Amino acid sequence: MQFLxxxxxxxxxxxxxxxxxxxxxxxxxxxxxxxxxCHDVGVDGECFQxxxxxxxxxxxxxxxxxxxxxxxxNPAAYTHTSVAILDALKATxxxxxxxxxxDVHTREAFRHHSYVSLAAVKTIIGHGVQGYQEGIxxxxxxxxxxxxx
Ligand code: DQA
Numbered sequence: 001m002q003f004l005x006x007x008x009x010x011x012x013x014x015x016x017x018x019x020x021x022x023x024x025x026x027x028x029x030x031x032x033x034x035x036x037x038c039h040d041v042g043v044d045g046e047c048f049q050x051x052x053x054x055x056x057x058x059x060x061x062x063x064x065x066x067x068x069x070x071x072x073x074n075p076a077a078y079t080h081t082s083v084a085i086l087d088a089l090k091a092t093x094x095x096x097x098x099x100x101x102x103d104v105h106t107r108e109a110f111r112h113h114s115y116v117s118l119a120a121v122k123t124i125i126g127h128g129v130q131g132y133q134e135g136i137x138x139x140x141x142x143x144x145x146x147x148x149x
Pocket of ligand 1: 009010011074077078079099104
């Protein structure tokens, strides 16, 4: 199985960006960890980060043509604004787990709504970077169960 891990805007600034909210792990460390977590559950992982909405839409579409099996995605600020990313996920139908490092539900009201949740098979909120591990593990189990059904 092939998984794509997508991180949206400002997540390349992990470790520098508001560490009291997002922790001290850098984006490079997160990539290394995500690839390791994919390996642990027997899937091939690839990571992609962009600060640009259209680039994320393009990457989701490419994932369809590349026959990617699952996406683990932290859309960051685009979570709360992007109908285009929601539509790309719906267009491709690739099972997607949405991850947020922080507990968006206890933060500003504008972070409480997620467009991406409307297409996600699961959403993991507020578990720090461990949320990516949970998402990768959950998605591998989910897709294996689906393929047996
Ligand atoms: C975030 C939460 C978003 O509201 C914010 O814009 C981010 C990161 C999180 O991982 O907690 O950039 O998705």
